[in-house]
Amino acid sequence: MPKPPRPRPQTRRKLPKADVEAIFDALGTANPSPKTELNYSNPYTLLVAVVLSAQATDVGVNRATAKLFEQVQTPQQMLDLGLDGLKSHIRTIGLFNSKAANVIRLSEQLIGLHGGQVPRTEKELVALAGVGRKTANVVLNEIFGEATLAVDTHVFRVSHRIGLSSGKTPDAVERDLLAQVPQRWAKDAHHLLILHGRYLCKARAPECWRCPIALWCRFADKASEPPAKAGRPTA
Incomplete structure (x- = not known):
C-alpha cells in the first residue's frame, strides 16, 4: 500500500500592505530619529x-x-x-x-x-x-543615506515575529523587507527594526505590553503584562 503524501508546510500569508505601512508608521512615531548606537566621528x-x-x-x-x-x-x-x-x-x-x-x-x-x-x-x-x-x-x-537594510539578529527576529518575513537566511529576510518597506521609511527601516528588537522585542523577554505595533504583530507568545516582581519574604 503506497504511503500517503506528506502534507505541504503551510506558508504564512503576507501581511497586507496597509498593515506594513501602519507598522512602520507606528515605529517611526515611537522613534522619530533612529540612528546607530555605535560611536564614530567620520x-x-x-x-x-x-x-x-x-x-x-x-x-x-x-x-x-x-x-x-x-x-x-x-x-x-x-x-x-x-x-x-x-x-x-x-x-x-x-x-x-x-x-x-x-x-x-x-x-x-x-x-x-x-x-x-x-x-x-x-x-x-x-x-x-x-x-x-x-x-x-x-x-x-x-554615512551615505542609502536605503539599505542590514539584517542582524535583531532584525531577523523582529521580522519573523511581526510577520514581515519567514526567510531562513539574512539574505532572504533582506529581500522580503526591501519588497515591503514603505518608501517613506526606506532610509530609517534598518535602525527602526534594530532598536525595536534591542529594547522592546527582545529575544527572551519581549515587552509586548508596551509595544507600539502589538496590534499588527503575529508573534504568538505575546507577554500581556510585565513579569511580576518577587515580593519580600514574610516573617
Missing part, C-alpha cells in the same frame, strides 16, 4: 566600529574604541598605531585578534585603492578585509 571610524561589532555589543565596542578613536581618525593613523597597538585597545572585544588583523588590512586597502577614503559602493566595500554585506549596508545607510 566614515572611517564608523567602518572600523562596525567591523569590530560583529558578534559583539555596541556598548562593548564603544567602550573599547573610546580611547582608540581619540588617537586614530584615519587609515594612516591606524597603520602608525600598528597591529599590537590596536590589539591593546580592543582586547575586551570577542575575536579581537582576527578583527585587528582585518582593520589593519582594510586600512592598507583604503590607502592603496581609495586614497584613504571609504568607498560608497557595496562592491568596493565588500572587497575590504573583514567587510561583508551587512557591514557594507550599515555604512551605506548611515
